[in-house]
Amino acid sequence: MQKFEIVLERLNEDQVLSVARQLARCLRPGDILLLSGEIGAGKTTFTRGLVEGLGGDSGVVTSPTFTLLNVYNCRETVYHVDAYRLGSIEEAFYVIEGELELGEGIFVIEWGERIKELFDENLIVVELRHVDSTHRDVIVTANNVLGDRVRRCFEGAKEK
Numbered sequence: 218m219q220k221f222e223i224v225l226e227r228l229n230e231d232q233v234l235s236v237a238r239q240l241a242r243c244l245r246p247g248d249i250l251l252l253s254g255e256i257g258a259g260k261t262t263f264t265r266g267l268v269e270g271l272g273g274d275s276g277v278v279t280s281p282t283f284t285l286l287n288v289y290n291c292r293e294t295v296y297h298v299d300a301y302r303l304g305s306i307e308e309a310f311y312v313i314e315g316e317l318e319l320g321e322g323i324f325v326i327e328w329g330e331r332i333k334e335l336f337d338e339n340l341i342v343v344e345l346r347h348v349d350s351t352h353r354d355v356i357v358t359a360n361n362v363l364g365d366r367v368r369r370c371f372e373g374a375k376e377k
């Protein structure tokens with residue numbers, strides 16, 4: 218079991234969406250993805266790609282800034298959370314744990330780094346960095362068993 222990290226540089230929007238679709242292929246119920254990056258870095262855009270990759274309608278993906286939590290029906294249910302406005306770790310725990318108990322879906326958490334302490338090490342972290350108006354760097358990391366699984370889903374994709 219090894220830590221996995223892939224750094225993808227200067228991706229345009231289509232490429233970012235395609236990385237998200239690729240990652241979606243290896244996701245399983247109960248997985249938690251933390252999306253980090255400044256406003257406009259592409260966290261919601263990345264979520265669109267994930268939903269598409271999970272066979273859902275990416276058109277229904279909107280920023281959960283005001284709703285705190287959006288739920289999308291895909292092959293696996295996607296819980297799309299915005300941790301930015303969650304007032305406290307306790308509040309975040311309430312929103313997220315409540316849903317985790319209800320259904321075994323995939324959690325995609327924007328500003329997830331803020332509530333990282335809530336989770337154990339079994340996370341996939343996607344960091345989006347603004348390069349210029351149309352390009353982003355994307356860094357995907359995962360630990361332990363997840364690292365192995367995510368590595369397999371990116372294998373071969375890098376050389377293309």
Ligand SMILES: Nc1ncnc2c1ncn2[C@@H]1O[C@H](COP(=O)(O)OP(=O)(O)O)[C@@H](O)[C@H]1O
Nearest residue numbers: 229230233256257258259260261262351352353
């Ligand atoms: N390479 C790229 N990857 C992702 N988004 C991009 C890219 N280039 C331009 N954009 C644009 O940047 C914006 C990102 O917004 P959004 O996904 O809402 O970011 P966030 O959720 O991080 O605030 C969108 O308008 C998108 O069209």
Ligand SMILES: [Mg+2]
Nearest residue numbers: 260261280327
């Ligand atoms: Mg957003």
